[in-house]
Amino acid sequence: MSTTGSPPTVADVVAALDRRYPPAWAEEWDRVGLVVGEPTNPVRRIACVVDVVPETVDEALAAGADLIVAHHPLLLRGVSSVAATTYKGRIVHRLIKSDVALYVAHTNADVADPGVSDALAARFGLTGLRPLHRPRPGSPADGPGRGIGRIGELPTPMTLAELARHAAAVLPATAWGVRAAGDPGRMVRTLAVSGGSGDSFLGEATAAGVDAFLTADLRHHPAGEHLAAGGPALLDAAHWATERPWLDDLAAQLRGELGVETVVSDLDTDPWTVHAAAPRPDDKEPPP
Numbered sequence: 001m002s003t004t005g006s007p008p009t010v011a012d013v014v015a016a017l018d019r020r021y022p023p024a025w026a027e028e029w030d031r032v033g034l035v036v037g038e039p040t041n042p043v044r045r046i047a048c049v050v051d052v053v054p055e056t057v058d059e060a061l062a063a064g065a066d067l068i069v070a071h072h073p074l075l076l077r078g079v080s081s082v083a084a085t086t087y088k089g090r091i092v093h094r095l096i097k098s099d100v101a102l103y104v105a106h107t108n109a110d111v112a113d114p115g116v117s118d119a120l121a122a123r124f125g126l127t128g129l130r131p132l133h134r135p136r137p138g139s140p141a142d143g144p145g146r147g148i149g150r151i152g153e154l155p156t157p158m159t160l161a162e163l164a165r166h167a168a169a170v171l172p173a174t175a176w177g178v179r180a181a182g183d184p185g186r187m188v189r190t191l192a193v194s195g196g197s198g199d200s201f202l203g204e205a206t207a208a209g210v211d212a213f214l215t216a217d218l219r220h221h222p223a224g225e226h227l228a229a230g231g232p233a234l235l236d237a238a239h240w241a242t243e244r245p246w247l248d249d250l251a252a253q254l255r256g257e258l259g260v261e262t263v264v265s266d267l268d269t270d271p272w273t274v275h276a277a278a279p280r281p282d283d284k285e286p287p288p
């Protein structure tokens with residue numbers, strides 16, 4: 001820790017992040033923690049990103065960052081090569097050559113309290129927050145307030161159609177925007193939110209008795225069958241937009257605890273870059 005005026009080291013930052021987001025809290029399949037980095041290197045500036053892609057690495061290097069904290073693992077599945085001839089290997093090479101460390105906090109940051117979905121819930125002003133999906137009792141992540149996703153009450157009830165428009169306005173802007181499934185006139189008071197892919201929590205949203213559930217990456221069959229069974233209305237936002245709010249919390253914590261400078265990436269890394277709505281019947285045909 002920086003008590004003598006010297007900047008914290010990569011090891012100091014890792015220790016601080018590991019305290020807030022213990023790696024043992026991550027799902028078994030997940031891969032979190034320090035990915036690239038020399039523990040003794042000083043860290044003056046940290047870049048916070050959702051995805052480690054060439055564009056966000058460019059941003060971090062241009063900002064003079066010494067360390068990148070990312071939400072999504074760069075290397076999730078087994079790799080046998082990080083040669084610069086591969087997409088991810090090229091990123092690893094750029095980081096090492098530039099002496100920039102990389103740390104990942106993924107499902108361990110989702111489950112934490114406060115975690116990724118607290119920042120998402122805050123965009124909607126939800127109150128009385130409680131977890132949507134609690135960790136298995138006795139598992140390392142089990143603890144008060146912890147769990148993936150949050151449930152809370154909207155400050156003002158609104159219809160599903162109004163909530164979809166509201167969500168598109170309060171979430172970071174993307175081409176995808178927000179789509180909703182269910183009766184557009186259905187009143188929503190209690191909302192569940194889960195940053196990232198929330199397909200697997202549809203049953204828990206139903207069991208919790210919420211009016212609507214906002215997440216990302218929802219699919220035709222699970223969504224349709226969930227609604228047919230009387231489940232809550234669904235809002236499907238861009239994956240990046242549901243996790244970007246957390247970066248502000250992360251950056252504030254790093255500044256406060258370590259005295260480092262931070263930069264937060266607003267680069268939309270969602271793969272969907274074009275959204276076209278079908279023309280309404282009274283719309284004129286566009287000129288050729």
Ligand SMILES: [Zn+2]
Pocket residue numbers: 071072195196197239243
């Ligand atoms: Zn995600």
